[in-house]
Amino acid sequence: MVYAGMFYVAALVLVIGLAFKVLDYSRTPAPLKIPTTPAPTTRSGVMYRMAKEVVVFESLFKSNKWIWVFGWLFHFGMFLVLARHLRYFTEPVWLWVNIIQPFGKYASLMMVIGLAGLLARRFLVDRVRYISTPSDILMLVLLIAIGLSGMMMTFVVHTDIVSLKAFFMGLMYLDIQPLPQDPILMVHLALVALLMLIFPISKLLHAPGVFFSPTRNQVDNPREQRHLAKWAARLDQKN
Amino acid sequence: MAAPVFDVPEIKDEIEVPKLQEGAMAHIKTFPAPKATQDFMGYPHELGEDWKERAIDKMGDLLGKYRSLKVFLDACVHCGACTDKCHYYLGTSDPKNMPVARQDLMRQVYRRYFTTAGKLFPKLVGAKDLTQDILGDWYNYYHQCSECRRCSVFCPYGIDTAEITMAGREILNHVGMGQKYSNDILGKVQKIGNNLGLPGPALLDTLEGLEEDVEADTGVAVKLPLDVVGAEVLLITPSADFFSEPHVESLVGYAKVFHAAGISWTLSSYASEAGNFGLFNGNYETMRNVAMRIRDEALRLGAKRIVVGECGHAWRVAYSFWNTLTGIGYGGNDPFSIELQKQLDPAYPQPQHICELTNDLIKSGKIKVDPSANDDLVVTFHDSCNVARGSRMGTEPGGQFTIPRELIKSVVNNFHDMADETIGEATFCCGGGGGVLTDDLLEVRVKGALPRVTALNNVVKEQQVNFLALICAICKAQFTKVLPRYGFDMSMVGGVHQLVSKAIKLDTNP
Numbered sequence: 011m012v013y014a015g016m017f018y019v020a021a022l023v024l025v026i027g028l029a030f031k032v033l034d035y036s037r038t039p040a041p042l043k044i045p046t047t048p049a050p051t052t053r054s055g056v057m058y059r060m061a062k063e064v065v066v067f068e069s070l071f072k073s074n075k076w077i078w079v080f081g082w083l084f085h086f087g088m089f090l091v092l093a094r095h096l097r098y099f100t101e102p103v104w105l106w107v108n109i110i111q112p113f114g115k116y117a118s119l120m121m122v123i124g125l126a127g128l129l130a131r132r133f134l135v136d137r138v139r140y141i142s143t144p145s146d147i148l149m150l151v152l153l154i155a156i157g158l159s160g161m162m163m164t165f166v167v168h169t170d171i172v173s174l175k176a177f178f179m180g181l182m183y184l185d186i187q188p189l190p191q192d193p194i195l196m197v198h199l200a201l202v203a204l205l206m207l208i209f210p211i212s213k214l215l216h217a218p219g220v221f222f223s224p225t226r227n228q229v230d231n232p233r234e235q236r237h238l239a240k241w242a243a244r245l246d247q248k249n
Numbered sequence: 250m251a252a253p254v255f256d257v258p259e260i261k262d263e264i265e266v267p268k269l270q271e272g273a274m275a276h277i278k279t280f281p282a283p284k285a286t287q288d289f290m291g292y293p294h295e296l297g298e299d300w301k302e303r304a305i306d307k308m309g310d311l312l313g314k315y316r317s318l319k320v321f322l323d324a325c326v327h328c329g330a331c332t333d334k335c336h337y338y339l340g341t342s343d344p345k346n347m348p349v350a351r352q353d354l355m356r357q358v359y360r361r362y363f364t365t366a367g368k369l370f371p372k373l374v375g376a377k378d379l380t381q382d383i384l385g386d387w388y389n390y391y392h393q394c395s396e397c398r399r400c401s402v403f404c405p406y407g408i409d410t411a412e413i414t415m416a417g418r419e420i421l422n423h424v425g426m427g428q429k430y431s432n433d434i435l436g437k438v439q440k441i442g443n444n445l446g447l448p449g450p451a452l453l454d455t456l457e458g459l460e461e462d463v464e465a466d467t468g469v470a471v472k473l474p475l476d477v478v479g480a481e482v483l484l485i486t487p488s489a490d491f492f493s494e495p496h497v498e499s500l501v502g503y504a505k506v507f508h509a510a511g512i513s514w515t516l517s518s519y520a521s522e523a524g525n526f527g528l529f530n531g532n533y534e535t536m537r538n539v540a541m542r543i544r545d546e547a548l549r550l551g552a553k554r555i556v557v558g559e560c561g562h563a564w565r566v567a568y569s570f571w572n573t574l575t576g577i578g579y580g581g582n583d584p585f586s587i588e589l590q591k592q593l594d595p596a597y598p599q600p601q602h603i604c605e606l607t608n609d610l611i612k613s614g615k616i617k618v619d620p621s622a623n624d625d626l627v628v629t630f631h632d633s634c635n636v637a638r639g640s641r642m643g644t645e646p647g648g649q650f651t652i653p654r655e656l657i658k659s660v661v662n663n664f665h666d667m668a669d670e671t672i673g674e675a676t677f678c679c680g681g682g683g684g685v686l687t688d689d690l691l692e693v694r695v696k697g698a699l700p701r702v703t704a705l706n707n708v709v710k711e712q713q714v715n716f717l718a719l720i721c722a723i724c725k726a727q728f729t730k731v732l733p734r735y736g737f738d739m740s741m742v743g744g745v746h747q748l749v750s751k752a753i754k755l756d757t758n759p
Contacts, residue, residue: 041573044317070330081405208366213327216405216406220405222320223320224407233572233600236578
């Protein structure tokens with residue numbers, strides 16, 4: 011039952027760690043209007059800008075087509091793969107999860123290809139090699155290992171999906187069930203738990219961070235609205 | 250001291266991304282601020298025994314006050330999107346001039362002292378203890394950033410290296426490592442009222458001299474009023490406009506516009522500076538103190554409109570921050586801002602850029618221009634970085650690009666833009682912004698200008714462009730100094746209102 015405990019801890023760290031970070035970001039004031047202009051002049055415009063940033067990586071597209079292709083393949087592939095995995099946590103399985111099931115299976119290929127491209131850039135492009143730290147490389151290796159071990163089970167050696175689902179449903183309803191003793195599955199799950207554990211203390215914080223980025227989430231209306239942080243408002247009292 | 254010796258880069262046909270040359274700019278050290286300057290600013294002038302604690306404390310203080318800093322230090326994934334976007338990297342090949350590497354100079358320390366991963370596994374995540382060597386790197390490379398925000402356009406999380414540079418300089422100031430150029434200026438503007446340190450009488454004398462020149466030249470008595478209580482417009486312009494060439498030609502242009510439109514206006518000797526170097530140093534209070542002179546003067550003179558002359562970072566501060574810092578703007582619901590805002594004329598944006606004002610007057614027919622007066626010129630326009638990526642003109646996003654171009658095209662017949670990837674939001678900084686416009690950083694300035702000069706060179710060769718129109722005092726000073734190094738004539742540089750000045754008809758509305 012090591013795995014059950016491991017997933018409880020990992021889930022707790024992930025949720026509490028992220029909640030703490032999100033709270034911390036939201037409580038830290040942004041005293042000045044610093045949207046990167048041209049910027050939307052309305053709230054809905056900002057939501058559209060943010061949506062483009064999160065869904066199609068607009069700024070990255072402007073910047074570098076190679077990073078964009080690999081980055082987007084990886085993220086969109088991962089999104090489909092994660093969505094497909096919902097079938098192990100829902101009973102009955104939601105209709106849309108069933109619909110994307112075949113796409114989700116092959117999306118793993120997108121994900122791993124994207125990750126491999128990003129990893130290759132860390133060695134092949136001198137500028138990216140210069141800025142890469144060991145954790146940058148290990149993070150990609152970790153994600154690739156998760157992807158490959160998952161693909162092994164999807165495409166090569168099937169695991170006991172029925173028991174696996176029973177294990178996770180059991181975790182969710184506090185009714186611990188045995189995990190199938192399949193080495194590939196155990197590697198896959200251990201790596202996923204590791205990823206969950208390091209999420210809130212690593213650069214994976216870019217996921218919540220982007221929503222709090224003042225250059226992207228601020229409305230361009232400084233002449234029309236007085237924008238004032240609490241700590242800065244105190245200065246007005248002295249005048 | 251002897252002029253610094255360095256090779257001016259060769260202009261290629263295209264802007265090329267260079268191979269890394271580690272340490273290529275490691276020898277750069279901008280002059281440190283002397284004791285008197287640091288004393289006035291309330292900073293130490295040398296490292297004390299407790300410098301490390303002071304630095305970390307200040308970083309913690311800033312992390313609590315600026316969400317930008319906190320999010321930007323956390324969110325970077327080292328993807329590399331920004332690595333070829335900085336003009337200083339493109340011009341110097343020094344990897345520490347890549348935006349992400351410049352940020353990492355601070356991020357390595359942030360991770361060590363403020364993050365779990367960096368406390369537990371420093372080597373793994375590239376976290377490092379703060380040392381004097383790192384502080385030296387900060388001093389070096391945070392003064393090779395012009396805070397132009399080009400990197401922030403291309404970052405998938407919008408990370409703006411300017412925010413990191415500002416925080417870095419603020420921390421450096423707090424441990425006693427201020428920059429002479431910026432801090433001297435911040436002293437002068439707070440004591441005398443402008444960055445050049447011109448006292449009121451000298452200013453008055455200059456303006457009277459200009460009035461005589463303009464009258465001799467045009468036969469029309471165009472005035473340059475100073476400290477006039479009750480004038481409708483208070484014009485805030487960079488002090489370089491009073492003395493430097495080609496800046497002063499634009500000042501004459503503003504005066505002719507007000508004259509032709511029949512708008513009463515005044516300059517101020519107390520608030521005789523649009524520039525605000527507080528922005529560059531990342532100190533909110535300093536930036537506010539500098540801007541407060543303008544609010545105080547607007548209240549004293551009873552101005553109904555506040556108009557800003559040609560200056561890039563000044564327009565960013567005016568457009569984006571004045572309302573926050575001083576209440577110059579609209580929408581305030583507190584006594585401090587209402588006191589000023591009830592005095593301002595709601596028919597106009599506050600503050601208003603001089604290009605917005607002039608363009609509106611021409612479009613509505615209130616002033617007449619003859620573009621053929623500029624037929625000897627083939628003009629291109631350089632989008633100033635702070636205007637392009639830190640502000641707006643008009644009511645639509647991107648007005649900061651269309652309005653100056655509209656204005657230029659109404660006063661000249663021959664206009665060609667430079668390559669798309671070098672203008673608009675992707676414009677390259679002139680290389681002298683953000684507190685870098687000093688001779689002790691001349692090598693940084695010359696090399697940093699390379700991408701802009703490359704794009705300029707192409708329109709000079711292909712479109713016979715012979716005039717580079719600007720809306721920034723720093724751009725004007727930078728290009729007049731740096732373009733000759735690349736073999737261009739410095740007289741090809743001038744303000745947009747220099748063009749207006751030549752084309753405007755003064756006799757139509759006496």
